[in-house]
Amino acid sequence: MGVLKLTKIAFIQEIAYEHLGTAYLSAVLKKAGHQCNVFVTSLEKNLIDKLKEAKPDLIAFSVITGSHKWCLAMARKIKDEINCKVIFGGPHATHFPEVIKEEAVDYVCRGEGEEAIVELADKLGRGEPTTNISGIWCKKDGEVIRNDVNKLIENIDSLPFPDRDAYYKYKKMKNNPQKRFLTARGCPYDCIFCASKVAFGRRVRYRSVENIISEMEECITKYGTNHFSILDDTFTFKKDILYPVCDYLRAKKLTWDCFTRVDRVDEEIIRKVVDSGCEKISFGLESGSERILRLINKNISVSQIKEACRICRKAGLRYLETTFMIGNHPLETMEDIDATITLIREIDPDLIALSITSPFPGTELNRIMKEGGYINTENWDEFVLYGSRPSWRYEYLTIDKLKDIQRRFTRSFYLRANYIVRQLRKIKTLKEFLYWSRLAIDTVKAF
Numbered sequence: 001m002g003v004l005k006l007t008k009i010a011f012i013q014e015i016a017y018e019h020l021g022t023a024y025l026s027a028v029l030k031k032a033g034h035q036c037n038v039f040v041t042s043l044e045k046n047l048i049d050k051l052k053e054a055k056p057d058l059i060a061f062s063v064i065t066g067s068h069k070w071c072l073a074m075a076r077k078i079k080d081e082i083n084c085k086v087i088f089g090g091p092h093a094t095h096f097p098e099v100i101k102e103e104a105v106d107y108v109c110r111g112e113g114e115e116a117i118v119e120l121a122d123k124l125g126r127g128e129p130t131t132n133i134s135g136i137w138c139k140k141d142g143e144v145i146r147n148d149v150n151k152l153i154e155n156i157d158s159l160p161f162p163d164r165d166a167y168y169k170y171k172k173m174k175n176n177p178q179k180r181f182l183t184a185r186g187c188p189y190d191c192i193f194c195a196s197k198v199a200f201g202r203r204v205r206y207r208s209v210e211n212i213i214s215e216m217e218e219c220i221t222k223y224g225t226n227h228f229s230i231l232d233d234t235f236t237f238k239k240d241i242l243y244p245v246c247d248y249l250r251a252k253k254l255t256w257d258c259f260t261r262v263d264r265v266d267e268e269i270i271r272k273v274v275d276s277g278c279e280k281i282s283f284g285l286e287s288g289s290e291r292i293l294r295l296i297n298k299n300i301s302v303s304q305i306k307e308a309c310r311i312c313r314k315a316g317l318r319y320l321e322t323t324f325m326i327g328n329h330p331l332e333t334m335e336d337i338d339a340t341i342t343l344i345r346e347i348d349p350d351l352i353a354l355s356i357t358s359p360f361p362g363t364e365l366n367r368i369m370k371e372g373g374y375i376n377t378e379n380w381d382e383f384v385l386y387g388s389r390p391s392w393r394y395e396y397l398t399i400d401k402l403k404d405i406q407r408r409f410t411r412s413f414y415l416r417a418n419y420i421v422r423q424l425r426k427i428k429t430l431k432e433f434l435y436w437s438r439l440a441i442d443t444v445k446a447f
Helices: 020-031 047-054 068-082 093-095 095-100 115-127 196-200 209-223 239-252 266-277 290-295 300-314 335-346 363-370 398-414 419-425 428-444
Strands: 006-011 035-040 058-062 085-090 107-109 138-139 143-146 180-183 227-230 256-262 278-286 320-325 351-356
Touching: 006 020, 006 047, 006 068, 020 035, 020 058, 020 115, 035 047, 047 068, 058 068, 058 115, 068 085, 068 363, 085 093, 093 095, 093 107, 095 107, 095 143, 095 256, 107 115, 115 138, 143 278, 143 290, 180 209, 209 239, 239 266, 266 278, 300 320, 300 335, 320 335, 320 398, 335 398, 335 428, 351 398, 398 428
Parallel strands: 006 035, 006 058, 058 085, 085 107, 180 227, 227 256, 256 278, 278 320, 320 351
Antiparallel strands: 107 138, 138 143
């Protein structure tokens, strides 16, 4: 085994937010003795000059379906100017590792990346062959080497906390007191449209309460955090984790928000989270049609949706957010969509997202639509929730019809006079007013 030398890794992302996946990778790499930098292209004026100065050995991209074209273009631009290796990871690379055949891509990481990227950096540092690393595809003499995916990390408490320092060279991000946070990995449910289980399986791996609170304490003392956005798929799943974390946040007098399911809350849980400072709960509801909820394996009912929203209102939750989709299934009808719109009007949430479902690679929905002949060609630039015009089709609905419903209903929902008055009454500070004003303008422009 050769002497381990420092490997320099540069993570490239387009949008200015703390990407927890990148932050975890940076943390494990630094712990292993390597050097990491994160470059946010939307905040950089001279990216290539910065990269030339940093002299990275490896450029890393986390790729989601819909962003791969941008990642490829950026990788090509960088490699035209800098002699370095490029690795693609993330959901799209996991499902479509054949992107390794692109000249600009030297490695593809499939599945969880912490162990794989550390081994890759170690071997690059020692000047050793990199063809036999679990989770990594690479090229040798024009041939693609396909290694098996790594097993999932069983004890996620063993991971260092996300490297949030990596983003603090940007003033815009350093001054943001809100932190994104994960307490678990994975989702036990089997919705046909979701790609989460493809990468992480249907088993949830939880962090310990002690580990969670320790990271929260670091965020508060080191970064001045006053609000946590907990990104777990279903944060309210385990009371023995939820309740101690709620007690901690209540004692610290912090605010927070989370995602969960309507079948994983009751009056006791909602009272607990609201009393501890939770200002927003986001429910993924998808449809108001019982038929569609069954077809997409959502395993919830309309009555459960109504009851969960009712108890949130009763408990005084500040913001109730719901996400719905149209085009959930190739056999969805206008009657199903009418049921969705009727339900939205009845529960009247504070925030709503109405998107057109994308049959993401690796999902059961993708398989169903392919086998049914509803996907003629997979143009991955279309696989985004907003702003594209998909080329796939449905049995009873046209894409033009779905786009028109999405546009008209979203505008009509947010531009109601009583809705605007209700939201204005909730605003407490000038900062909140400016936030909601920007959101309103962006929403109107988007639709």
